[in-house]
Amino acid sequence: DEALNMALPAVEAAAAALDNIKKEDLTELKQFNNPPELVKKTCLMCVCLQPTGEKLAEDWSGAKLMLGNSKLLDLLKAYPRDKIKPKMASSARAYLKDKELTVENMASKSKAGQGLLIWVDAILSYYDVAKNVAPLREKVKTMEKAQAKTEAELAALNAKLGELEAELKELNEGLDKASTELKGLKETADMMEKRLKAASKLIDGLTGERTRWSGDIEELGAGNKRLVGDCLLGASFLSYTGAFTADYRAELLYGTLTEDLQVRKVPLTDGFRVEKLLTSDAVVQGWNAQGLPADEHSMQNGILTTSGSRFPLCIDPQQQAVTWIKNTYATQNLTIKTLAESDFMKHLELAIQFGNPFLFENVDEEIDPMLDPVLEKNVIMEAGGKVIQLGDKKIAWDEGFKLFLTSKLANPAYTPEVMGKVSLINYGVTLDGLSNQLLNVVVKHERPDLEEQYSTIVLQMSADALTIVQLEDSLLKELSSSTGNILDNEE
Numbered sequence: 001d002e003a004l005n006m007a008l009p010a011v012e013a014a015a016a017a018l019d020n021i022k023k024e025d026l027t028e029l030k031q032f033n034n035p036p037e038l039v040k041k042t043c044l045m046c047v048c049l050q051p052t053g054e055k056l057a058e059d060w061s062g063a064k065l066m067l068g069n070s071k072l073l074d075l076l077k078a079y080p081r082d083k084i085k086p087k088m089a090s091s092a093r094a095y096l097k098d099k100e101l102t103v104e105n106m107a108s109k110s111k112a113g114q115g116l117l118i119w120v121d122a123i124l125s126y127y128d129v130a131k132n133v134a135p136l137r138e139k140v141k142t143m144e145k146a147q148a149k150t151e152a153e154l155a156a157l158n159a160k161l162g163e164l165e166a167e168l169k170e171l172n173e174g175l176d177k178a179s180t181e182l183k184g185l186k187e188t189a190d191m192m193e194k195r196l197k198a199a200s201k202l203i204d205g206l207t208g209e210r211t212r213w214s215g216d217i218e219e220l221g222a223g224n225k226r227l228v229g230d231c232l233l234g235a236s237f238l239s240y241t242g243a244f245t246a247d248y249r250a251e252l253l254y255g256t257l258t259e260d261l262q263v264r265k266v267p268l269t270d271g272f273r274v275e276k277l278l279t280s281d282a283v284v285q286g287w288n289a290q291g292l293p294a295d296e297h298s299m300q301n302g303i304l305t306t307s308g309s310r311f312p313l314c315i316d317p318q319q320q321a322v323t324w325i326k327n328t329y330a331t332q333n334l335t336i337k338t339l340a341e342s343d344f345m346k347h348l349e350l351a352i353q354f355g356n357p358f359l360f361e362n363v364d365e366e367i368d369p370m371l372d373p374v375l376e377k378n379v380i381m382e383a384g385g386k387v388i389q390l391g392d393k394k395i396a397w398d399e400g401f402k403l404f405l406t407s408k409l410a411n412p413a414y415t416p417e418v419m420g421k422v423s424l425i426n427y428g429v430t431l432d433g434l435s436n437q438l439l440n441v442v443v444k445h446e447r448p449d450l451e452e453q454y455s456t457i458v459l460q461m462s463a464d465a466l467t468i469v470q471l472e473d474s475l476l477k478e479l480s481s482s483t484g485n486i487l488d489n490e491e
Helices: 002-019 023-030 037-049 060-067 072-077 086-097 103-107 111-240 246-263 274-278 281-289 296-307 320-328 344-354 369-375 416-421 431-446 448-481
Strands: 312-315 335-338 357-361 379-382 385-390 393-396 402-407 423-426
Touching (some): 002 072, 023 072, 023 111, 037 060, 037 103, 086 111, 103 111, 111 246, 111 274, 111 296, 281 448, 296 312, 296 320, 296 423, 320 402, 344 369, 344 385, 344 393, 369 385, 431 448
Parallel strands (some): 312 423, 335 357, 357 402
Antiparallel strands (some): 379 385
């Protein structure tokens, strides 16, 4: 196209040259019977190019016919230069072999001939260029067709790719959905497997408890009706029996008081035992492990010491209470003092503030009046907390504070005022308790290995019993307070 564009100015110049030709000039040429040779050759060249669309004789007669066409100038200007045939061009070019046939020479011969020669030269020049451009045009057309075909194929591929991408997107969405569903199913399966294991453990663990718990439920249900009499005897035991010996305590509690309640038809458990009401086997085993004898009288003393509303004053000639208290509270910052020591109040104040246990040993029949506010628990509320007045000081009161008083006197005579401030407990040894203690002494002397083994077993049994109670309480708490599926509770 660039080469053709370079040839177009010559064609346009030829058209301009044609504008200078008038019909009269062509008519003048036509009237020549024997025109100048250069003019004749120019006209024959035009005949070869067939501007009228007719194939005329390549002689002067044919030229005259062409010149006689009234529309010749218009046909020359509108000549279809892209449709020139090689034969036409070669025929016309044959006349150009004449070196005299030039535009300059033609100017002196004929004005019309000069314009026609300029036109022929331009057309032939355009043909020469177009002849070389034509294969390129064909190649371009071929390439354009190939490009169009390729673009069509590309569009089809893009459309197919779009379809595949849409299908892939749909498949990915399906995969994500299926993966999410699979994940949920796996989580559900894992949860169900955990629940199944938990259910198996729970069933295995509770199978043996069903009978016992069922019996306990029935017993507790029936015990509700007898609770009034049982609690009345328990309160009487805590309030009145502490100072008595084992025989008189049993006669008062299980004889006089029990018979009175039966006469008054107060509901009461048959074969009532205070130990079952106010303590448990696990707690008693713990006491035994810490040195408290295992006889009934000692167990009752343990109940009185730990469950009374007043601080205990233990009549302890054999030092049973002292030994047990020291062993029990040895790891809880127990402070041990006597009333004869001058600094006991300072240590007592610290124990009250921090809630630590405190033991007074070797108490006589007289108790220092400075202890009255503590024994009477004269606690007042001040600034949102509990305080107690000791002399001219106000001491913060901690509810964890425990006070124990023990006396080695076998038969002390305490005033009613003292007995009203403390819970008097008779730790005098019984025959059964003495027998057990003597047996322990003999075994310890003869077979210290058995004594050590026995102590280890007692401690282990106590710890196991306490652990069982704690686990049972924890299990019952979880079962009763569980707010979802109990099998999901890993605790």
